[in-house]
């Protein structure tokens with residue numbers, strides 16, 4: 001959990017109590033390098049490392065070499081896998097790579113039988129994530145930023161460094177003479193996240209020195225409020241049914257209709273987020289539901305990559321796009337010393 005005062009790296013590691021054995025997702029960058037070193041020292045013989053080689057940039061092999069050398073020196077078993085993520089329609093190459101990475105890491109973690117996987121995201125990443133969400137006009141779910149713990153692909157994930165600043169992690173590494181690999185794409189100003197990191201965070205640090213802690217607190221408030229909304233949406237979904245009955249939707253306030261419709265659409269089959277409505281699509285659907293007072297009223301609205309249609313007294317969602325091929329998982333190189 002984020003803390004109110006400045007938290008140093010060692011304190012964050014001391015507070016970290018994951019189930020063991022633990023895997024560290026090791027990119028070879030500063031943060032996961034520091035995390036692996038600290039975890040290997042704290043739980044000797046109980047820590048493994050997992051690395052994904054995306055092969056997306058020339059530096060990919062440098063990252064892999066660093067991971068192999070680091071794990072050999074720390075005597076930590078390392079698993080490496082290669083992914084070649086193809087991005088689906090409406091998906092950025094970075095998002096496709098991220099999703100393929102989580103799936104590949106989870107497959108390795110399950111194969112290794114570890115109890116949890118630790119990620120190196122830190123307080124600057126959290127602030128960037130929150131600012132990115134604001135820049136997209138995200139709702140509460142986006143403003144919740146990254147949780148300290150989550151379950152995905154059947155694996156528990158932990159982020160023990162969310163309260164630690166990026167500079168602190170690098171100072172910790174420098175003090176130990178520990179090298180890491182710098183990601184060359186981090187300097188590329190075409191990515192919004194990089195512009196936030198290089199232009200916005202320094203300005204925030206000058207004007208609002210405690211921004212990391214206060215932003216993290218706001219994200220935690222948003223996450224808590226979102227959890228309540230999810231509970232209400234689940235209760236409403238049980239009431240309106242699946243597929244949702246139009247008359248039952250009309251009995252709810254529009255704000256609750258919006259939440260229950262998002263919840264229903266999130267549960268539809270198809271590629272991730274295929275049924276995810278934009279704000280404009282959701283608004284148009286609410287208008288149609290309010291206007292649906294006669295037997296002949298048709299509803300046929302584009303939602304995500306499909307359509308929501310009226311079918312007698314219920315709404316149904318139809319996926320209009322074929323599923324993209326599953327990201328291939330190839331070249332798992334097996335355990336290495």
Ligand SMILES: Nc1ncnc2c1ncn2[C@@H]1O[C@H](COP(=O)(O)OP(=O)(O)OP(=O)(O)O)[C@@H](O)[C@H]1O
Nearest residue numbers: 025026027029030031032033050051052119120121
């Ligand atoms: N290729 C990868 N293989 C294994 N784990 C990864 C990989 N890329 C990212 N991760 C995990 O996800 C976390 C966050 O990723 P992100 O892309 O923000 O970090 P990074 O700058 O690539 O690496 P680091 O956080 O180690 O400096 C990393 O700290 C690491 O735990």
